[in-house]
Amino acid sequence: MGRAPCCDKKGLKKGPWTPEEDKLLVDYIQANGHGSWRLLPKLAGLNRCGKSCRLRWTNYLRPDIKRGPFTAEEQKSIVQLHGIVGNKWSMIAAQLPGRTDNEIKNYWNTHLKKQLRRMGLDDPPPGPAAGCPAARHMAQWETARLEAEARLSLLSSSGAAATTTITAATTTTSTSSSSTTAGPVAAAATSPADVFLRLWNSSIGDSFRKLAVVAAGSSSPSRADVTKDAVKQEEEAAPAGDDSSAASNEVEAATMAVDEYQMFLDFAGEELGLFHGRYGGFSLFPPVDLLEASLETAFK
DNA sequence: AATACTATCAACCGCTCATGA
DNA sequence: CTCATGAGCGGTTGATAGTAT
Numbered sequence: 001m002g003r004a005p006c007c008d009k010k011g012l013k014k015g016p017w018t019p020e021e022d023k024l025l026v027d028y029i030q031a032n033g034h035g036s037w038r039l040l041p042k043l044a045g046l047n048r049c050g051k052s053c054r055l056r057w058t059n060y061l062r063p064d065i066k067r068g069p070f071t072a073e074e075q076k077s078i079v080q081l082h083g084i085v086g087n088k089w090s091m092i093a094a095q096l097p098g099r100t101d102n103e104i105k106n107y108w109n110t111h112l113k114k115q116l117r118r119m120g121l122d123d124p125p126p127g128p129a130a131g132c133p134a135a136r137h138m139a140q141w142e143t144a145r146l147e148a149e150a151r152l153s154l155l156s157s158s159g160a161a162a163t164t165t166i167t168a169a170t171t172t173t174s175t176s177s178s179s180t181t182a183g184p185v186a187a188a189a190t191s192p193a194d195v196f197l198r199l200w201n202s203s204i205g206d207s208f209r210k211l212a213v214v215a216a217g218s219s220s221p222s223r224a225d226v227t228k229d230a231v232k233q234e235e236e237a238a239p240a241g242d243d244s245s246a247a248s249n250e251v252e253a254a255t256m257a258v259d260e261y262q263m264f265l266d267f268a269g270e271e272l273g274l275f276h277g278r279y280g281g282f283s284l285f286p287p288v289d290l291l292e293a294s295l296e297t298a299f300k
Numbered sequence: 301a302a303t304a305c306t307a308t309c310a311a312c313c314g315c316t317c318a319t320g321a
Numbered sequence: 322c323t324c325a326t327g328a329g330c331g332g333t334t335g336a337t338a339g340t341a342t
Contacts, residue, residue, distance in 0.1 A: 016310070038327065054328075055311065090330060105331070106309050291341080305341075312334075321325085 013047045017056055021046060026061050059102045066098025071109055078104060078112060204298055 013021075028044035034057065035043075037050035046053060059065075070078070074096055081092045089101035089108075096104065 014312075050312075050327085051313095051329095059310075059330090087331065102310080109332095110308055232341075296333075303342085306337105307339075308329090308337085310334105313332085314330105315332100316323080316326080316328105319326085321323105 011047070012052075017060075019242075021048070022056070022061055025057060029057060029061075059100045062100075064098055065100060070099075070111075075112065076098070078108060081118070081121050082108065082112075198222070 017025075024044050024046055028040065032043070034054070035039055037054045040046075040050055040053050041048045044053070077096060078092060080096055085091045087105075089105040092105050093099055093101040121203075
């Protein structure tokens, strides 16, 4: 079938906007609102397609747009949020007032990606000659993610209404199984150890378990492949209804996750100092023995 | 000064999703 | 329920500015 183009492209202007066009667009929207974007260009006297008008307005002309360089705080937020939701630029933008998804996306691709690469936090380069093991990179990413989730957990447990949207965003990244193990412990978590339990019961714990399952039978897949393969394995295992094998997988995963976790601790200390020194002076990363104790409880 | 290379970012393209007939 | 349409999103492109040789 194929979708019709968003507008009749014949004779419509493309490319950079002139100040005159900007003025027409701003004047019209301020007077009438944007209404239907499809109809707007005609009504505003613009020789552009509605899509182009919408983009120009939302990414550049909107009065609430904050221009200028990103602050350190904004950078941190972007990194943390990206660790949680990935390339969901609109979701990230929603947490940064005045910034557009396009701007954040560009900033990520041109600045932050490079910075993280310099810090050794990027996805591993393709090919067998990759400098670092995949698990190491995953650990780095997960550490950042863990930190961000911990922060969100703390905020939400303190009843901050402003975190509602971001908490919802976090929830969408969790697998369905992650919520099944999060019980009253998670709900009541306030101490560092409780925070950890909440994390373990969240999608983070799932990630650990999935990683471990795959790591047991694979050489050095990328992080994306690790996740994909783990999900696939889970899906393949599920229809068979083999609960015992699933359970043994989880136990095996938990054991291996302890090793991964130790890696987390190492990196948190050595390379991720920028994420430390907050949250009321306690470490977000409890010692391995506490993790092991938690595992015993979780898989009883 | 000229040229090549790199970085940046506005804008476009194509896809998916939501909604209403 | 199906289909058409509009809106929005994420990936990519291309123009331009800045820097290196």
